[in-house]
Amino acid sequence: MEFLSQQHDLYAYLHDQTVRMLNRGMTGTEIAEEIVLPPALDHAWHARGYYGSVSHNVKAIYQRYMGWYDGNPAHLWAHPPVEAGRRYVEFMGGADAVVARARHSYAAGDFRWVAEVLDHVVFAQPEHEAARELLADTYEQLGYGCENGTWRSAYLAAAHELRHGAFGTPVATSPGMLAALSPEQVFDALAVRVDGPACWQERLTLDVRLTDTGQAFRLTLRNGVLSHTAVLPDTPADAVLHLPAAGLVAVATGATDPAALAAAGVRVEGDPAALGRLVGALEAPDPDFAIVTP
Known part of the structure; x- marks a missing residue:
C-alpha cells in the first residue's frame, strides 16, 4: 500500500x-x-x-x-528554426564567434546554454563542422548526466545525428498491425496522409462495402480532407469497393493493380480510376527526418 x-x-x-x-x-x-x-x-x-x-x-x-x-x-509568431538561427547568429557576431564563446561555456559546464546557442548555429549553417562537433559533445554530456532514459536517449541520438546523419526510426506499419485496426481506424490513418495542398481541387467519393461484416462506409475527399461516414447518402459514389475487412490492408498500403486487388478480394464497381485518385492523394511518411539539423 x-x-x-x-x-x-x-x-x-x-x-x-x-x-x-x-x-x-x-x-x-x-x-x-x-x-x-x-x-x-x-x-x-x-x-x-x-x-x-x-x-x-x-x-x-x-x-x-x-x-x-x-x-x-513575443512567442506568438516567432520565426521557424532556420530563420531564427540565421538572425541569432548574425546578432551574436557570426558562427565562429558563437562557437568560440560556446567553448568557454562548455568548459564551465553550462551545457544547457551551449546546446541552446549552438542549436541556432547548426540551423543557420548546418555545414559548420566545429559547431556540429561541439554540439554533439554537449549532447553527450547532457545525456550522460540524465537519470531518465527518454531524455538520455534523445540527447545521445542527437549527438549521433550530428556526427553520422539521421538514422531513421525502426517503427514501421506492418500488414499485421493494419489488419488489427478497425475500418474507422484505417480510414483515419489514410486521412492524416492526405497531401492537402496537392488536392485542394479534388472531389472524390468512394463507397466501401465489407462483404463479411455487412458494414458500409462513404469516403469523401474534398478541400484536401478525407472524411468517412457509416451513413451512405443517396447520391451515387464515383466508385464502390466490395471487399472483406481483411482486404482493407491492400487499400491502406496503396494497392491499385487489378491483380493485387483481386488477390485481396477487392472488387471495384464504377470508375476504375477512383481508387487510384485516392491513393495518389496520399503522402508516404518520412521515417528518416532529421531532429537536430534542418
Whole structure:
C-alpha cells in the first residue's frame, strides 16, 4: 500500500503544484525549473525519473491546461528554426564567434546554454563542422548526466545525428498491425496522409462495402480532407469497393493493380480510376527526418 500511496502522491503533487504555480502566472518552463518533490517522494526509488522526468511531466501538465502559448506575445509568431538561427547568429557576431564563446561555456559546464546557442548555429549553417562537433559533445554530456532514459536517449541520438546523419526510426506499419485496426481506424490513418495542398481541387467519393461484416462506409475527399461516414447518402459514389475487412490492408498500403486487388478480394464497381485518385492523394511518411539539423 505504501508503494501505491506514494505513486498517488507523486502524480497528485506534480499536478496540483503545477496548477498552483500556473495560477501565480508562471510558465511551464519556469515551473519545471522551480518545482521540487517532497523528500519522502524524492528518496523513493520507484518515484525517481528513470523513464520520465519531473521537468518533462510538469511541462506536459502546463500544456494540458494552457496549450503551447505561455502568455508572452513575443512567442506568438516567432520565426521557424532556420530563420531564427540565421538572425541569432548574425546578432551574436557570426558562427565562429558563437562557437568560440560556446567553448568557454562548455568548459564551465553550462551545457544547457551551449546546446541552446549552438542549436541556432547548426540551423543557420548546418555545414559548420566545429559547431556540429561541439554540439554533439554537449549532447553527450547532457545525456550522460540524465537519470531518465527518454531524455538520455534523445540527447545521445542527437549527438549521433550530428556526427553520422539521421538514422531513421525502426517503427514501421506492418500488414499485421493494419489488419488489427478497425475500418474507422484505417480510414483515419489514410486521412492524416492526405497531401492537402496537392488536392485542394479534388472531389472524390468512394463507397466501401465489407462483404463479411455487412458494414458500409462513404469516403469523401474534398478541400484536401478525407472524411468517412457509416451513413451512405443517396447520391451515387464515383466508385464502390466490395471487399472483406481483411482486404482493407491492400487499400491502406496503396494497392491499385487489378491483380493485387483481386488477390485481396477487392472488387471495384464504377470508375476504375477512383481508387487510384485516392491513393495518389496520399503522402508516404518520412521515417528518416532529421531532429537536430534542418
